[in-house]
Amino acid sequence: MSLAAESTSGSARSLRLTALTKEFATFTAVRSLDLEVPAGTFFALLGPSGCGKTTTLRMVAGLDTPTSGTIHLGQDEITYQKPYRRPVNTVFQNYALFPHLNIHDNVAFGLRRRGVKDVDRQVQEMLALVELEAQARKKPTQMSGGQQQRVALARALINRPEVLLLDEPLGALDLKLRRGMQIELKRIQTEVGLTFVHVTHDQEEAMTMADTIAVMNGGVIEQMGSPAELYENPRTTFVANFLGQTNLMPGTVAGADSDVVRVDMHGTQVSIPADRAHTREGSGWVGIRPEKVLLAPEGEPIDAPGNHMTGGVITDVSFVGVSTQYLVRMPWGQELMAFEQNTGRRAVLAHGTKVDVSWRPEFAFLLPATQDVNAGAVEEA
Amino acid sequence: MNGVQRLGRWIGDHLVLFGGLLVVAYMFTPIAVVMLMSFNDNSRSRNIYAFRGFTLDNWTNVCGPNGMCEAVARSVGIGLAATIAATILGTLAAFALVRHSFVGRSAMNTLIFLPMASPEIVMGSSLLALFVATGNSGRLGLVTIFIAHVMFCLSFVVVTVKARLAGLDRNLEQAAMDLYASEAVTFWKVTFPLVLPGIAAAALLSFSLSFDDFIITNLNAGQTVTFPMFVWGVAQRGVPMQVNVIGTIMFLISLLIVVGNMLATRRKPAAA
Numbered sequence: 001m002s003l004a005a006e007s008t009s010g011s012a013r014s015l016r017l018t019a020l021t022k023e024f025a026t027f028t029a030v031r032s033l034d035l036e037v038p039a040g041t042f043f044a045l046l047g048p049s050g051c052g053k054t055t056t057l058r059m060v061a062g063l064d065t066p067t068s069g070t071i072h073l074g075q076d077e078i079t080y081q082k083p084y085r086r087p088v089n090t091v092f093q094n095y096a097l098f099p100h101l102n103i104h105d106n107v108a109f110g111l112r113r114r115g116v117k118d119v120d121r122q123v124q125e126m127l128a129l130v131e132l133e134a135q136a137r138k139k140p141t142q143m144s145g146g147q148q149q150r151v152a153l154a155r156a157l158i159n160r161p162e163v164l165l166l167d168e169p170l171g172a173l174d175l176k177l178r179r180g181m182q183i184e185l186k187r188i189q190t191e192v193g194l195t196f197v198h199v200t201h202d203q204e205e206a207m208t209m210a211d212t213i214a215v216m217n218g219g220v221i222e223q224m225g226s227p228a229e230l231y232e233n234p235r236t237t238f239v240a241n242f243l244g245q246t247n248l249m250p251g252t253v254a255g256a257d258s259d260v261v262r263v264d265m266h267g268t269q270v271s272i273p274a275d276r277a278h279t280r281e282g283s284g285w286v287g288i289r290p291e292k293v294l295l296a297p298e299g300e301p302i303d304a305p306g307n308h309m310t311g312g313v314i315t316d317v318s319f320v321g322v323s324t325q326y327l328v329r330m331p332w333g334q335e336l337m338a339f340e341q342n343t344g345r346r347a348v349l350a351h352g353t354k355v356d357v358s359w360r361p362e363f364a365f366l367l368p369a370t371q372d373v374n375a376g377a378v379e380e381a
Numbered sequence: 382m383n384g385v386q387r388l389g390r391w392i393g394d395h396l397v398l399f400g401g402l403l404v405v406a407y408m409f410t411p412i413a414v415v416m417l418m419s420f421n422d423n424s425r426s427r428n429i430y431a432f433r434g435f436t437l438d439n440w441t442n443v444c445g446p447n448g449m450c451e452a453v454a455r456s457v458g459i460g461l462a463a464t465i466a467a468t469i470l471g472t473l474a475a476f477a478l479v480r481h482s483f484v485g486r487s488a489m490n491t492l493i494f495l496p497m498a499s500p501e502i503v504m505g506s507s508l509l510a511l512f513v514a515t516g517n518s519g520r521l522g523l524v525t526i527f528i529a530h531v532m533f534c535l536s537f538v539v540v541t542v543k544a545r546l547a548g549l550d551r552n553l554e555q556a557a558m559d560l561y562a563s564e565a566v567t568f569w570k571v572t573f574p575l576v577l578p579g580i581a582a583a584a585l586l587s588f589s590l591s592f593d594d595f596i597i598t599n600l601n602a603g604q605t606v607t608f609p610m611f612v613w614g615v616a617q618r619g620v621p622m623q624v625n626v627i628g629t630i631m632f633l634i635s636l637l638i639v640v641g642n643m644l645a646t647r648r649k650p651a652a653a
Contacts, residue, residue, distance in 0.1 A: 063558070082558070082563075083555070083558040083559050084558050084560075088559075089559055089560065090559045092555075092556055096550065096553050096555070097556075098557070099575070100575055109570075110560035110561050113561035113562050155560070156560075159560070
């Protein structure tokens with residue numbers, strides 16, 4: 001049973017999923033998923049509930065068997081290996097701490113199963129890492145949610161798995177505690193240098209912690225990349241809407257050069273850098289993030305080259321302190337979101353003010369019109 | 382505020398307490414009588430229901446009445462055997478019902494309640510009819526009593542263990558497997574310890590059901606005499622005071638188990 005101990009002593013190995021598919025009786029949870037998680041990275045699987053992210057995680061842990069496809073750790077295939085034979089540990093969504101064992105014994109569980117020596121010292125070190133050394137004799141039910149979460153983390157981490165799987169481990173915590181734990185998790189990951197695969201539906205959480213995010217939807221990966229990449233240059237309307245907020249305006253491609261695509265939007269022509277244009281012909285959605293939208297009272301200059309869109313009217317103003325969030329009704333009836341930093345440069349614009357709208361062209365992106373404009377949008381938004 | 386009002390208020394404030402005390406008195410008076418009677422010096426009297434004086438004779442000479450201690454030993458033996466058999470079978474059945482889906486599972490879930498719901502006299506007589514019909518009327522005795530007791534204990538075991546098992550989070554077993562525990566180790570280190578309180582409760586329940594069953598036992602016992610049958614048999618002639626000793630001992634043992642269990646569950650948090 002010294003499998004995990006041996007393999008961890010070797011060099012770190014990457015996790016590779018190839019054409020991984022999981023079908024249940026009535027639906028396909030994961031559809032031919034290809035994914036490579038480099039060793040030592042903090043990887044997030046982000047998506048709404050039911051997108052297949054937890055199923056993917058469970059297959060990596062060995063708790064679900066794939067219908068087809070393979071899972072490799074370095075050169076070794078672990079697709080059908082029993083969960084207790086893989087150097088992979090999981091932090092469960094509800095922590096799944098053993099209620100009949102105290103904290104010390106919970107954390108020691110994996111080590112004892114593998115017959116490791118000096119369990120007590122290692123457990124104490126691990127409990128010190130998560131700052132719970134004084135609670136070792138308590139039962140899980142005597143601890144707060146945040147403490148239980150740390151025990152669950154310690155119980156998995158102590159085994160030094162090659163891959164640590166985190167299944168929405170912060171979901172049950174309140175907002176303040178969650179922020180603290182996010183920073184803590186990131187710190188621990190950097191310290192121990194293990195590969196973390198984190199499943200979450202919280203885009204902010206994924207962006208805060210992960211080196212790489214894979215956005216999942218309907219059993220497939222929509223887009224994968226660094227948080228900045230996904231946010232600044234989404235490839236699909238789903239990614240654009242799911243990660244933060246976005247304005248998507250209908251337009252028609254008027255022409256394309258090697259470096260820009262020009263789009264006609266209700267009579268105004270805008271240009272979009274070629275590497276941000278995900279269609280080069282026909283109609284499409286021009287996307288711009290609200291904080292990139294620049295406003296000025298009608299006729300006043302805006303700090304952006306190119307064309308301005310005129311005829312906007314402010315229909316809603318929310319002053320949130322750090323910024324002001326405007327809704328601007330455009331002549332074609334659409335309401336655009338615009339966030340303006342509260343730099344004090346200008347007074348808050350009043351409801352009903354006529355404004356011109358523009359943005360720096362390098363911030364816009366173009367998506368194919370065939371995609372659903374509301375995909376991934378949060379209900380309340 | 383005068384004295385009467387004050388008294389009225391005091392009574393009003395403590396009404397719930399009085400209610401509780403009444404219930405306790407109602408429940409424990411018979412037990413108190415049994416305990417008291419176990420010290421009754423009744424040797425020179427035929428009237429078994431009068432307290433004639435204090436003595437320890439009943440306690441020092443428990444096995445005095447002819448055949449009583451044998452009957453007690455028999456009942457304890459049957460109780461233990463039936464408890465072990467019913468607990469093992471019932472626990473396995475509970476696991477099957479909770480953990481596996483098979484044809485007839487929902488029917489079985491309903492049928493398991495039937496023995497609990499049907500009158501003992503009906504079950505007892507139908508069992509007797511079964512034994513007679515299968516040509517075993519001559520063999521009535523310990524074995525038929527054992528079979529009968531296992532039968533009526535089973536439903537209680539299944540229901541008790543099932544409840545415990547259904548409340549068990551499957552994630553715990555998956556977490557154990559994730560932490561390098563094989564299927565067998567997972568069962569013994571996680572599943573079994575967590576279900577054990579349910580199994581223990583089922584076993585205690587089985588034993589007490591078996592020990593004091595009279596109706597079903599009486600119909601299927603043949604010439605064998607269990608403790609309840611002994612008491613019933615001597616009741617017409619006058620119950621020996623030693624029966625009260627046995628009753629008191631049984632009560633003290635159950636009290637010990639309950640208190641011990643309470644202390645055990647209370648001590649754990651305090652140890653932290």
